Amino acid sequence: MPDANPRNLRNVREITRRDMLFSLARVPNTSRILVASSENKVLELDAGQANPTARELADHGRYVTCVRLAGNTVISGGYDNRLIWWDLQANRQIRTNDTHTRQLRQLAVSPDGSKLASVADDMVCKLWNVSDGTLIRDLRGHEERTPTHFTSMLYCCAFSNDGTKLATGDRVGRVCIWNVANGERLSTVEVPSLYTWDATQRIRSIGGVRSLAFSPDGTQIAVGGVGQIGNVDGLSGPSRVEVHDWARRTRVHEFQGTQQGLFNKLVWHPQNHWLCAIGGGGNGFVAFHNMANRTMIHQMNLPMHVHDSTFSEDWTTLYHAGHNKIVVQEMRP
Amino acid sequence: MTLNSSCGSPEHPVSRRGFLTSLAAMAGTAAVADMTAIQVLGAPAVANELRQQQKRVIMLWLAGGSSQLETFDPKPGVPTGGPFQSIQTSTPGIRISELMPKMARRMRDTTIIRSLNTRNADHGSAAKIMMRGRMSEADIDYPDLGAVMSREMGLESSQVPDYVSFYTATEGRSMAPGHAGFLGARYGSMDLTTSMVPENIRRVNISELDHRERSELRNQLSGMFERGRSSSSLDSHNQAYRRVSGIMANEQLFDIEREPQRVRDRYGPTLFGRQALAARRLCEAGVPFIRVGRAWWDTHAQNFESHQEMVPELDHVMSTLLDDLDERGLLRNTLIVTLAEFGRTPSINSSVGRDHFASAWSTTLSGCGIRGGTVYGRSDASGNRVAEGEIGAARLFATIYRALGINPHKNYYIGARPIPLTDPGTEPIREVLA
Numbered sequence: 001m002p003d004a005n006p007r008n009l010r011n012v013r014e015i016t017r018r019d020m021l022f023s024l025a026r027v028p029n030t031s032r033i034l035v036a037s038s039e040n041k042v043l044e045l046d047a048g049q050a051n052p053t054a055r056e057l058a059d060h061g062r063y064v065t066c067v068r069l070a071g072n073t074v075i076s077g078g079y080d081n082r083l084i085w086w087d088l089q090a091n092r093q094i095r096t097n098d099t100h101t102r103q104l105r106q107l108a109v110s111p112d113g114s115k116l117a118s119v120a121d122d123m124v125c126k127l128w129n130v131s132d133g134t135l136i137r138d139l140r141g142h143e144e145r146t147p148t149h150f151t152s153m154l155y156c157c158a159f160s161n162d163g164t165k166l167a168t169g170d171r172v173g174r175v176c177i178w179n180v181a182n183g184e185r186l187s188t189v190e191v192p193s194l195y196t197w198d199a200t201q202r203i204r205s206i207g208g209v210r211s212l213a214f215s216p217d218g219t220q221i222a223v224g225g226v227g228q229i230g231n232v233d234g235l236s237g238p239s240r241v242e243v244h245d246w247a248r249r250t251r252v253h254e255f256q257g258t259q260q261g262l263f264n265k266l267v268w269h270p271q272n273h274w275l276c277a278i279g280g281g282g283n284g285f286v287a288f289h290n291m292a293n294r295t296m297i298h299q300m301n302l303p304m305h306v307h308d309s310t311f312s313e314d315w316t317t318l319y320h321a322g323h324n325k326i327v328v329q330e331m332r333p
Numbered sequence: 334m335t336l337n338s339s340c341g342s343p344e345h346p347v348s349r350r351g352f353l354t355s356l357a358a359m360a361g362t363a364a365v366a367d368m369t370a371i372q373v374l375g376a377p378a379v380a381n382e383l384r385q386q387q388k389r390v391i392m393l394w395l396a397g398g399s400s401q402l403e404t405f406d407p408k409p410g411v412p413t414g415g416p417f418q419s420i421q422t423s424t425p426g427i428r429i430s431e432l433m434p435k436m437a438r439r440m441r442d443t444t445i446i447r448s449l450n451t452r453n454a455d456h457g458s459a460a461k462i463m464m465r466g467r468m469s470e471a472d473i474d475y476p477d478l479g480a481v482m483s484r485e486m487g488l489e490s491s492q493v494p495d496y497v498s499f500y501t502a503t504e505g506r507s508m509a510p511g512h513a514g515f516l517g518a519r520y521g522s523m524d525l526t527t528s529m530v531p532e533n534i535r536r537v538n539i540s541e542l543d544h545r546e547r548s549e550l551r552n553q554l555s556g557m558f559e560r561g562r563s564s565s566s567l568d569s570h571n572q573a574y575r576r577v578s579g580i581m582a583n584e585q586l587f588d589i590e591r592e593p594q595r596v597r598d599r600y601g602p603t604l605f606g607r608q609a610l611a612a613r614r615l616c617e618a619g620v621p622f623i624r625v626g627r628a629w630w631d632t633h634a635q636n637f638e639s640h641q642e643m644v645p646e647l648d649h650v651m652s653t654l655l656d657d658l659d660e661r662g663l664l665r666n667t668l669i670v671t672l673a674e675f676g677r678t679p680s681i682n683s684s685v686g687r688d689h690f691a692s693a694w695s696t697t698l699s700g701c702g703i704r705g706g707t708v709y710g711r712s713d714a715s716g717n718r719v720a721e722g723e724i725g726a727a728r729l730f731a732t733i734y735r736a737l738g739i740n741p742h743k744n745y746y747i748g749a750r751p752i753p754l755t756d757p758g759t760e761p762i763r764e765v766l767a
Contacts, residue, residue, distance in 0.1 A: 063416035079416040149602045150642045201504040202629035204642055233631045235684050282683055305683045323683040
């Protein structure tokens with residue numbers, strides 16, 4: 001089957017919602033998706049329908065910020081500091097964990113589905129066994145305070161394709177690379193261009209590492225967010241990605257989007273066909289980059305700020321969740 | 334006459350000579366204005382008694398517009414409420430944002446007003462309204478709260494400034510500078526922008542002995558000149574020199590390094606904390622009005638993360654300041670006003686921000702004259718409208734004046750024209766007054 005072609009990307013469906021959707025997971029080989037809602041719940045709905053009915057799963061009682069699916073288990077986290085584990089088939093809660101002391105920001109499931117990583121504003125990454133929900137270990141490498149003495153935040157995490165490495169990224173632009181097997185910190189990569197501290201005009205900050213993706217061979221890490229911002233009142237800086245050789249701690253590539261805002265999601269094609277960067281400012285955008293010749297393949301705007309996205313198994317369908325909308329896109333060969 | 338603010342920015346360099354000259358001129362002009370144009374209706378004895386009570390105000394000015402929903406009027410569980418919970422305060426039934434646990438523990442001296450509808454959501458004009466308590470009028474240049482306090486509470490014999498304003502961020506600084514209006518520049522602000530110590534009072538190249546000898550020579554020459562003459566202008570010049578000399582002698586007041594390390598640690602390492610500590614020192618020394626500007630809260634994007642960054646700082650600094658003033662016996666005579674030009678929209682925009690909003694927002698008053706542990710007014714369930722106890726800027730200012738023992742209905746006069754201190758018919762909120 002020929003490869004999906006990003007140049008053929010087009011919107012096929014928009015589902016309007018009243019809530020903000022901060023995270024998205026998809027049930028394999030279906031158009032059923034799980035979304036993390038500002039209305040405090042994890043919802044399941046069929047993005048193949050024009051007006052789908054949402055089924056309520058876990059209730060966090062506060063904003064849900066992250067949801068992932070591992071086998072038949074839905075795991076979600078939110079501002080309630082809890083992880084909730086939910087049996088999708090039996091439609092019941094399996095367990096909760098409340099060992100994070102601040103709100104959770106993101107989850108990642110290892111490629112083999114055996115491990116879960118969670119990051120929270122307690123600046124700890126926790127590694128879990130998916131099978132029984134036991135904690136494997138804490139990974140600590142991010143400062144609780146910014147250099148100017150304010151609260152920091154730990155935004156994102158991502159496994160390498162072989163599952164041996166894990167990356168975590170924080171507000172001030174620090175990325176830690178971890179050995180999943182033993183918890184050793186393999187490297188620390190600083191990406192200060194993604195963090196704007198305005199010491200003169202507004203005396204506050206914006207930005208941070210919002211998305212991470214390993215290269216297919218695991219030697220490079222793509223780091224996404226927003227570049228330096230002149231006016232931190234808005235997301236008025238260039239959407240930005242840096243690619244680093246994490247072992248050598250050197251930047252090997254960088255690109256900035258033409259749109260202003262955050263790259264909240266990075267997906268690196270497993271055969272290195274492209275790196276897809278998705279996010280938003282006032283509205284949303286998606287961009288495909290050819291990492292071999294370092295050129296832009298295609299980019300287009302989306303009707304809402306996108307917080308999370310996922311591809312279908314054949315890479316032809318792209319599901320986006322964001323501000324008051326779900327958008328489905330296709331890119332046929 | 335307008336004050337050439339010594340803001341310290343490159344655009345407005347002010348030399349020491351210029352500063353002293355303008356201050357002397359200001360004092361002279363104001364003294365003349367006092368006697369010919371502006372009179373205060375009320376017995377001098379009452380005014381003097383007020384001054385002797387040494388009432389003071391520290392204003393924490395949250396420039397740019399902090400969110401009431403992430404501070405003093407949380408709405409968890411509704412679509413406009415955002416992600417943060419409310420927490421119980423030390424006063425049963427009063428809940429504030431979970432981002433303010435320290436203030437939650439010490440509500441005893443604070444009243445929250447949750448029903449401001451100030452009808453103006455433009456930074457510049459709203460800031461002026463909230464600093465002056467009223468809208469500008471074409472033919473009346475109203476003074477701001479600091480200038481009124483300077484006028485009402487400043488002691489003629491004081492060797493400290495009457496109105497000090499810290500505002501370091503450049504954004505919004507020009508939107509509501511200290512403004513004496515028709516009271517005259519004598520009551521204007523000493524603006525500290527690039528430094529916490531007034532640059533123009535530093536005795537850079539002159540020893541203490543030289544300084545004293547020069548002062549004595551000036552006094553001698555002045556005394557010779559005055560012999561056989563009587564002039565309000567001469568008096569005001571001498572008064573101005575005495576004040577400048579006093580301020581210079583009190584240079585250390587601005588220097589927080591003179592505080593013990595444990596006290597500096599208590600206020601914390603941020604600029605806002607250090608300026609709040611300086612404000613406490615000035616307050617202790619008798620400065621009637623100090624504004625500490627904390628900018629810039631204009632969170633059109635990433636509102637929750639920005640408030641997660643800034644509100645804990647506000648919580649820490651405000652609670653520390655209240656504790657410190659209380660422990661020093663200053664809180665009963667010092668009013669802490671925590672105020673912005675407006676609040677922020679309940680609706681959350683696509684950049685996860687909140688925009689300008691003046692229809693239902695909050696402020697707090699703490700300390701002097703205030704019935705602590707209270708809430709006045711109520712916004713509706715979504716926070717979009719005032720549901721109960723709506724007030725505007727005028728009523729807030731009438732309440733502030735009354736808390737300080739100043740009659741909010743008193744008149745100033747420009748010529749024969751009476752200018753009421755607050756808009757006519759405005760009554761203080763009696764429910765929040767001690």
